[in-house]
Amino acid sequence: MGDRTFQILTLAAGLLVLVILVLIAASTTDQSTSWFAHEGISGIFSKTWDLRTNQFGALSFIFGTALTAVIAVILSVPVSLGIALLLTEVVPRRFARPLVYVVDLLAVVPSVVWGLWGFLVFAPWLQTTVYASIGSFFKGVPVLGNLFGPPVGGAVSGVSFMTAGIILAFMITPIITSLSREVIATVPTMDREGAYALGATRLEMIRGVVLPHSQGGLVGAVLLGLGRAMGETIAVALVIGSSVTITSHLFAPGYNMPAVIANQFGEAFGLQKAGLMGIAVLLFVLTIIINVAARGIVARAARRGRGA
């Protein structure tokens, strides 16, 4: 094989990445133009999603995506950071290896298996033993009652925004942990030893040296986790409850963007189908923006970490 031919072949494979990304945007937009044209900006961001009136607003799905992703990040970040610090600063390297494998196992469990377990085992357990008591405790309490109390005229539900957020938190923990570990590993050993030499405890060393040094990279890691949480589909489709609602009640069933596509696209036609395609476009744009920002931050932090 000629040298030139081989080079062109590899370039073509590299360019394929860009071609696919452009094609995703172009083809899904093409399939959803009728929805964008019919609804307009105000229609897209309305909360009515109704087959009978032929109105398809995406606001409640955008709300659900944001809410579940934020719950997931809030739950996952402290835990991921704790594990990352445990594995880099506390446990000796020899023992850290197997522990890393264990955390990575979380990422190996397929999304649909999380969903199956979440729907049949976890959600019913949460409803009866956790949500019920929290709900009755906060019932009628101002502000907190709107978050943790039972929804108006209803009861706490096992399949809900909260359950989806918790399952998502399990799923994004490995990625946030492994990226945080990479970032923390770039902290120079000299700086650590300097802090210890000044008599700092491990916690003081972490707060004074590790965290300030890896701040940027950690923000990137969290953003990547957020992006993952927004796009995760099947597990959420099973545990979120499939109800088109905008509510502050975390224990109420809801919907998010990937879940509504997964549940409705198969039987959809006409404007509804175009609308679901349009939601995919919005989701694609949203995750691309978040991923570009996150990767940019991580790359810049890595460059700075190497001292370049």
Added chain:
Amino acid sequence: MAADTAQQAKADLREPTGWRRTKNRIATVLMVVSFVLVIVPLGFVIVTVIAKGASIISWQFLTSDIPPSVLPANFGGLGPAVLGTILITSLATVVAVPLGILGAIYLNEYGGRGLLGRFIGFMADVMTGVPSIVMGLFIFSIWVIHFGYSGLAGALALGCLMLPVVIRSTHEMLRLVPNSLREGAYALGASKARVTVTVVLPAALGGIVSGALLAVARAAGETAPLLFTILTVTAPNPNVFSGPNTALPLQIFSNASQPYTGAQARGWGAALTLIAITFILMIAARIVTARFGRYSR
């Protein structure tokens, strides 16, 4: 000299006492707690899947056709889904892995330093974040609308998800191959293509294969890209290039929301089969890394 030793004797090297020590202890305990918080649900999932899935798995379960959901657990099985998962994942691997390796070769050996190379590398990383459901709708709108549902369409969707993962892992491995190897081959008069194919690739092969196996393991468990590209069937469809097909993740998804205990039991059986497949692939990847991985970080 004597003064020095006296100074050292006075220096207090013991762990700080009081509130500082307590805070440090609390922080360490919290780190351990966060690890436990992750292990417990993982353990629960795996134990539940094994407990509920093990009783239904048999040769008959892995090979029989899919029965109607109302039938109890001892009827039928998920043969078509096992077949579909194997065929579609293999086809996706055949499509995505060579392309991913070629792309990584471009990034590392040809264009990596240039603006285009850096941009492609960055966008490959970004592409790993594209939601899998979007990938499914993408293949639906460029393939399924024109050519209909088929295993191939599902394989293309899975391949799109695998491509950036393979590029990234292969790129990491190629980067570890020492330059002296390349220089030695050049000194013998080999062309760049020849150096890459006969020296660089074999040197990194262990890492590349193990990275590809991990990508395959992830792809085998994906549901969303298959939902609207292969549909589902109840009888095996060995022709991966035409006609609807089915796969284990799809069966788990549809069985999970069935009210019938038989269907749910088949769902748990499918989950156990799927987890077994992904674990086998992951262990294979570890073995390959341990035995054939020449360079590691």
